[in-house]
Amino acid sequence: MAVIADGVALAPVPRSPAYWTGVSRRFRRDPVAVGAGLVILTLILLALFAPDLGLADPYRSSMLRRLKPIGTPGFPLGTDELGRDMVTRLIHGGRLSLFMGVTPVLIAFVVGSAIGIAAGYVGGRLNTLVMRTIDVFFAFPSVLLAIALSGALGAGTGNGLLSLTIVFIPPLARIAESVTTGVRGLDYVEAARASGAGRWTIIRVHVLRNVLGPIFVYATSLISVSMILASGLSFLGLGVKPPEPEWGLMLNTLRTAIYVQPWVAALPGAMIFITSISFNLLSDGLRTAMDIKA
Amino acid sequence: MNFSATEAPLVEVENLKVVFHGARSVHAVNGVSFTVRPGEVLGILGESGSGKSVTLKTLLRINPERHSETTGRIRVADLDVLALSGAALADYRGGTASMIFQDPMLALDPVYTIGDQIAEAVCRHRGVGRREGMRRALEMLERVRIPSPERRLKAFPHEMSGGMRQRAMIALALACRPKLLLADEPTTALDATVQIQILLLLRELQREFGMAAIFVTHDIGVAVEVADKLAVMYAGEFVETGSVRELMRDARHPYTRGLLAANLHGARKGERLEAIPGAPPALDRAPTACSFAPRCRFAEATCRTERPRAIDLDPGRMVRCILARPAAATSSAA
Amino acid sequence: MSALLSVSGLVKHFPIRSGLFGRANAVVRAVDGVTFDVADGETLGLVGESGCGKSTTARLLIGLIQADAGRIMFDKRSIGETLTLTELRRGVQMVFQDSYASLNPRLTIEDSIAFGPSVHGIPGATARALARDLMVKVGLDPTRFAGRYPHELSGGQRQRVNIARALAVSPRVVILDEAVSALDKSVEAQVLNLLLDLKEEFGLTYVFISHDLNVVRYISDRVMVMYLGEIVEIGHVEDIYAAPRHPYTRALLAAMPSMDPDARTAEAPLSGDPPNPINPPLGCRFHPRCPCAEPICATTDPGLYVAGARGHLAACHMVIPGSGHSKAQAAA
Numbered sequence: 001m002a003v004i005a006d007g008v009a010l011a012p013v014p015r016s017p018a019y020w021t022g023v024s025r026r027f028r029r030d031p032v033a034v035g036a037g038l039v040i041l042t043l044i045l046l047a048l049f050a051p052d053l054g055l056a057d058p059y060r061s062s063m064l065r066r067l068k069p070i071g072t073p074g075f076p077l078g079t080d081e082l083g084r085d086m087v088t089r090l091i092h093g094g095r096l097s098l099f100m101g102v103t104p105v106l107i108a109f110v111v112g113s114a115i116g117i118a119a120g121y122v123g124g125r126l127n128t129l130v131m132r133t134i135d136v137f138f139a140f141p142s143v144l145l146a147i148a149l150s151g152a153l154g155a156g157t158g159n160g161l162l163s164l165t166i167v168f169i170p171p172l173a174r175i176a177e178s179v180t181t182g183v184r185g186l187d188y189v190e191a192a193r194a195s196g197a198g199r200w201t202i203i204r205v206h207v208l209r210n211v212l213g214p215i216f217v218y219a220t221s222l223i224s225v226s227m228i229l230a231s232g233l234s235f236l237g238l239g240v241k242p243p244e245p246e247w248g249l250m251l252n253t254l255r256t257a258i259y260v261q262p263w264v265a266a267l268p269g270a271m272i273f274i275t276s277i278s279f280n281l282l283s284d285g286l287r288t289a290m291d292i293k294a
Numbered sequence: 295m296n297f298s299a300t301e302a303p304l305v306e307v308e309n310l311k312v313v314f315h316g317a318r319s320v321h322a323v324n325g326v327s328f329t330v331r332p333g334e335v336l337g338i339l340g341e342s343g344s345g346k347s348v349t350l351k352t353l354l355r356i357n358p359e360r361h362s363e364t365t366g367r368i369r370v371a372d373l374d375v376l377a378l379s380g381a382a383l384a385d386y387r388g389g390t391a392s393m394i395f396q397d398p399m400l401a402l403d404p405v406y407t408i409g410d411q412i413a414e415a416v417c418r419h420r421g422v423g424r425r426e427g428m429r430r431a432l433e434m435l436e437r438v439r440i441p442s443p444e445r446r447l448k449a450f451p452h453e454m455s456g457g458m459r460q461r462a463m464i465a466l467a468l469a470c471r472p473k474l475l476l477a478d479e480p481t482t483a484l485d486a487t488v489q490i491q492i493l494l495l496l497r498e499l500q501r502e503f504g505m506a507a508i509f510v511t512h513d514i515g516v517a518v519e520v521a522d523k524l525a526v527m528y529a530g531e532f533v534e535t536g537s538v539r540e541l542m543r544d545a546r547h548p549y550t551r552g553l554l555a556a557n558l559h560g561a562r563k564g565e566r567l568e569a570i571p572g573a574p575p576a577l578d579r580a581p582t583a584c585s586f587a588p589r590c591r592f593a594e595a596t597c598r599t600e601r602p603r604a605i606d607l608d609p610g611r612m613v614r615c616i617l618a619r620p621a622a623a624t625s626s627a628a
Numbered sequence: 629m630s631a632l633l634s635v636s637g638l639v640k641h642f643p644i645r646s647g648l649f650g651r652a653n654a655v656v657r658a659v660d661g662v663t664f665d666v667a668d669g670e671t672l673g674l675v676g677e678s679g680c681g682k683s684t685t686a687r688l689l690i691g692l693i694q695a696d697a698g699r700i701m702f703d704k705r706s707i708g709e710t711l712t713l714t715e716l717r718r719g720v721q722m723v724f725q726d727s728y729a730s731l732n733p734r735l736t737i738e739d740s741i742a743f744g745p746s747v748h749g750i751p752g753a754t755a756r757a758l759a760r761d762l763m764v765k766v767g768l769d770p771t772r773f774a775g776r777y778p779h780e781l782s783g784g785q786r787q788r789v790n791i792a793r794a795l796a797v798s799p800r801v802v803i804l805d806e807a808v809s810a811l812d813k814s815v816e817a818q819v820l821n822l823l824l825d826l827k828e829e830f831g832l833t834y835v836f837i838s839h840d841l842n843v844v845r846y847i848s849d850r851v852m853v854m855y856l857g858e859i860v861e862i863g864h865v866e867d868i869y870a871a872p873r874h875p876y877t878r879a880l881l882a883a884m885p886s887m888d889p890d891a892r893t894a895e896a897p898l899s900g901d902p903p904n905p906i907n908p909p910l911g912c913r914f915h916p917r918c919p920c921a922e923p924i925c926a927t928t929d930p931g932l933y934v935a936g937a938r939g940h941l942a943a944c945h946m947v948i949p950g951s952g953h954s955k956a957q958a959a960a
Contacts, residue, residue: 019734019777187730188740191790194690195744195797196717205743209734341812342783441900456678457901485677486839486883491896493885512812515885519892538889556817558842559887563865566824567846569817573782 026289033285036278043275047094055088058245067261078264080250081257082243086264090271093245096157097272100239100246101227101279104161108168109219115169116176117211121184121203131177138170146229150238160239164226175218179211213290220283224276231272247272303329304473304506305353310366312348312357313580321577322348324530325366332473335500335507337521337538339514339553343574345530346510350476353508354393355383371473389419392472396479398459401466402451408435408462409447412469419470434465438495457488461495468499475500475507481516493519514557518542523610526550529575529585532604536611546613548590584615592617631665631701632833633689633720633801638662638698640684644906657905658684660857662698663932666801671827671834673848673865675841675880677902680854682837686803689835691716703800718748721794725806727786731778737763737789738774744797755796762792765829767822784815788822795830803835808843820847841884845869850939853877856905856913859932863940873935873942875918912945924952 027033046053062083070078077086119130137145149163183189184207192202231248233239240246242253250268258265305328312323323345330336340346351357352364355375368375371390378386395401403411412434413427422430428447435443438461451459460480467475477496481489497520500507509520517524518538525535526549534547545551552570561567572589575581584590587597596616605618642656659681666672676682687693689700691713702719705711724730731740741759746752760770766788778786787807794802804823808816820843827834838844844851845865852862853876861874872878882897898917903909909916915925924945935942945951950959 187724187726188732190692191722191724191730191793192732192743194692194717194722195747195793196714197743197747201747205735206732210732341814455901455904485902486841486880487677487896487898488901490883490885490893491899494893494896513885515887518887518889519885542887542889553813556813557887558817558846561842561846563846566821567817569821570814571818573784573815 023286023289027285030285030288032281033289036281036285039274039278040282043094043278044098046091047098050088050091050095053091055091056085058084058088058092059243060084067257067264069261070263077267078261080254080264086267089245089250090247090267093247093250093268094271094275096240096244096246097227097231097248097275100157100160100164100230101223101275104164104168104230105219105222105226107165108172108222109215111165112169112172113176113212113215116173116178116215117180117203117207119173120177120180121199121207123181123184127177127181131174134170134173137166138174142167142225143229143232146233147236147238150233155238155241157240157244160230160233163233164229167229168222168226171222172215172219176211176215179214180207183207183210217283217287217290220286221280223283224279227276227279228272301331304332304334304371305330305508306367306369307353308367310349310352310368311364312345312352313363314358315361315363318578321580322530323352324581326527326530326532328525328532328535330474330506330508332506333501333504334523335509335521337517337524338508338510338527339512339517339524340510340527341512341574343529343577344527345577346527347478349527350393350478350508350510353474353476354387354391356387356393385419388415388467388472389470390472391474391476392467392470393476393478394460394463394467394480396482398456398463399451401463402459404451407448407450408454408465412462412466415466415469430469431465434469435462437468437499438462438465440465456484457492460484460488460492464492464496464499468503468505471503471505473505475505477507477509479511482511482513489516490519496520514553515559526553529581530577531581531585531614532612533586533614534612536608540611546607546618547586547615548592548617549586630668630704632668632703633666633835634701634704635665635685635689636663636699636701638685638688638700639696640681640688640693641696654906657857657908659688659695660905660908662854662857662859664852664859664862666833666835668800669831669833670849671836671847673844673851674835674837674854675839675844675851676854677839677880679856679902679905681857681905682854683805685854686722686805686835686837689801690720690722690803692722714748718797719799720801720803721797721799722803722805723787723790723794723807725809727783727790727810728778730790731786733778736775736777737768737781738770740778740789741793741796744793748797758796759792762795763789765795765826766792767818768792782815783811784819787811787819791819791822791826795826798830799832801833801835803837805837806839807836809838809840816843823847841869841881853880856903856908858913859941859943860914861935861940861942861944862932863936863942864938867936867938867940871936873940873947874914874944875920875946876914877942912943920946920953920955922953 065079065083066081068075068079072078075085077090079085080089115130119127146163146167149166150160153159153163189202189206192206230239231251234246234248235252240249242249247268254265254268308327310323310326314320314322326349328336338346338349348357353368353375355378364376373386373390409428409431412431413424416422416427416430417424432443432447435446440446440458440461454462481492484492493516511517521538523535523537524541525532526547528549534541534545534550541550545554555568556570570589575585581601583599584597584602587593590597594616602614602616604612604614606612607618638659639661640659642658644654644656662685674682688695691707700707702711702716707716738756738759741762742755745755745758760774763770763773768785768788808819811819826832836844836847848865850863851865851868853860853874855876861868861872861877868877869881872881879897886893900917911926911928912930915921918925930943930945930948930951932941932943933948935947945953946955949957
């Protein structure tokens, strides 16, 4: 009666790794993604340990030392328009820029996922109500929306964070809803319902782990956008206020120096560029690593 | 269905081998040889992983070129198919040889009307103007018995039902009167009453246009309805070939016998089915022994160490199994 | 034999919404008044083509969708009145066609099978032991398969997992919705043998939905044929195959490809595609394609009527005496 029918001819399959082990293995084999990851790691470490690195004071200005070029002894990357050392301004600026890049996306990930997953799983009228409301926000170009919200709330780091978070909730909610709707229709969710499982059990066991991955990957691709938007807000005077070091703000204040020291004036832009591209490549690499089924 | 035995074959395939390289290697086709004469229908019967679809796709050169390594010889209508490229290859596809698929949406572009797509193919291969192309398109739609063909010329694929899309795909494939029709499980996804209509249509068109055809399927009934001769494929090799009559009445290879038994056509209720145990081999290495031996009831020691040779019982009748050796005991024919 | 599952007057319509506020302006009449019984311990085969409503009926039986009208009784208790949905879902389970989509790609085989019992309150370790036990029963070695993921298994192995998962909550009825259709023929035979063994060991009742008439004939005790949301014929398997009384059943049987190369099919039994259940024809729903249709068929919908012994019923005017059809007998 109990017959092991498949004992024959099973080609030996290597012991299956857990899902995330497989993902990290595939990720490590991708040189571009690993490179990008290292760059980001370096930037984060520099940002975290900036005060302990023995750098010059980022707020100490000196009118005598204004706009020194790159390579000046004692100021390897020159000085800005108020005579502050660029190296320390850039590194300290990284703290705020990275913070303004990652935090809104992180909060929006949590809030947007919750909204999107709930709307996607429940479906029907609730879904329509929630998603069409989200669509209204999504219809505004993100830059415009960020500026409008910042303008309404007033300048300052906290308000900048808030407006950026609001800007990113709609796209994340949309992705969450779309992925959840896709998973919701699959047979294994139907089978789980047929086993008699309750709604929350199904979401916890079956939906979440299949849905958070793709949403997370999309979120990482938004970090670079967030950084650029934050820099843009500071550039326009709506986000971070001087004398805080922040790359976008530095771009603004160095703008007038572009004919005097063009290389120095371009440095904050270069940092924004490097960081954004690294986040995008990292996000791409993650997506590829998570996509493959053995 | 009589053709002169001295007529030169339209399709000659010699020792075809296809290996896919990627994360893993897959030896999809391991030395396949066959010929098809003009007007003849060859059915390739096999299950998933047997390599039948890959063989067909190689005949049209639609395997992913970067990842596949193809050796052997393929000649169709005096063309060396593996050496074709560029404009010659584009002329060959659709002009000399044409393919129909299981999913019609693989062949039909969703953003163009049926009439546009057929006319485009005609214009490209025959060099005629658009009006003539549309006329030919209408003619083809009538030939494949689509209801209201004038209306369907302006219809998009998504506006038609499954059976009609299949007919539209056949019309598209045959619009330029190719000499060779390749069919990759075209009726597998259809309902039974639609399947038999499409099979009869294909048989009729094949006879009318005098095309040779190679039909890939996993369903024995379908193979019997359309093919003149059959080849049974397993793990990238032909294990048995012969006319349809010969294979249905006197199958020799244990795999063919197992497939026939698993067809349930004559199965009696309440009796256990004679299932072939196990599963097909992983194709990550070229075969060094009989690929079917692990699942074969009659396997002997030699089967696991040596690849069986192809034994020709008659012209066109081949069995790749040591049991078919003329000197083998008569118990093998039981 | 007592009826384990009893269905009467089951109706399910799906509205097609369009327009700004989703006004329903057309209705898909997927299941339109279906009545039948499934006896304890039998295998009821359910056949029909696309649009006939067999999958919708299956989902209604297991409570995945709610019927618009009609009554389902399981073990003589009516759903909603004396039977909760949870209890129904313990008694009736389903195996789906797509073996890959039926399994959560992120759960191991063992966890997938153990999910059902754990939902019903069985503690984790016991549920997993039960899962391993079932894996042995369906022919999968637990030491090799328990920790694997669905993508590492073949189609046949996955379907065994799905069967184990359905059996994990100890149901009495298992609905097999085209469960072997996507498998290779050699694997299909293995799985069919397994299903028969399990039926005997656990005393199960099967509802076997398939489009493959050979498989249905082999495995079923009785067969039900559906067309456009209605039952057109039902009876013992031998009676249906040897003496089909409804023209659609005859056409289905004639549409099977011939296995004899000297006796190939000469003519298709039906022309055209199976119709869409959105606006079914008035009268007998099959009459536009029926070779025997007469004026009476276009005006009156025949109900199921006795067409032979042992509960053989067919919904055709030719079977009903005094119906007005030229082939019908005179009224008794």
